[in-house]
Amino acid sequence: MIKKILFTLTAVLMLISIYFIFSSFSPIPVNLKEAPGDPINFKIFYFHLPIAISAYLAFAIVFVSSVLYLRGKQQIWDIVALSAAEVGVIFAFLTLVSGSIWARSAWGEYWVTWDVRLNTSLVLFLIYLSYLMVRQAVEEPEKRARLSAVFGIVGFVGVPISYVSIRLWTRATLHPVAELDYSTFSPLIITLFMNFAAFFLLAASLILIRMDNERLKEKGNELKRIKGL
Secondary structure: OHHHHHHHHHHHHHHHHHHHHOOOOOOOOOOOOOOOOOHHHHHHHHHHHHHHHHHHHHHHHHHOOOOOOOHHHOOHHHHHHHHHHHHHHHHHHHHHHHHHHHHHHOOOOOOOOOOHHHHHHHHHHHHHHHHHHHHHHOOOOOHHHHHHHHHHHHOOOOOHHHHHHHHHHHHHHHOOOOOOOOOOHHHHHHHHHHHHHHHHHHOOOOOOOOHHHHHHHHHHHHHHHHHHH
């Protein structure tokens, strides 16, 4: 019942968010006189930022679940970590894609090779893609879970580095540091918060769905082992 409510709420918020973005309600978050490309393309900001933060949150779940697995060796935490990692990789990929589309309009090219935020985001994506590849390479369940947990903890270092990169290396990025007044309920803030809520719930929904699938897979493997005996 709770899952149905979550999925329904996610769908409703996504529809409302999309309507807000593409209607006249939400403003274009740039000065139209200074925008080098088609100003309407800058509305991708409302998608790009929530997707990126959702990826960070998914990787944070991998970190916490990995710590809990190493402490208690409970399989559920390994399943949570795997599910969150897969969803995080999807969101990290969407961050790169949406960022590249935005960059094409703002900077005239899809990828600026020396931009620190672009590169740290790419490295973060590759870290967790490697995490999933490591899981595929190890067949023994306990060894796979233990090795993945260590990887999930160490790999999380890339998240704060990616997040603060444009503040640490200001001369190595074209990314602006967002200065938003969250104390006001302007159309920009309302639309942005709506998208944050929608994408956070979407990430949570996908993680829960993936966890259910992984539990069924584990039960199937257990039955196979029993029959094999």
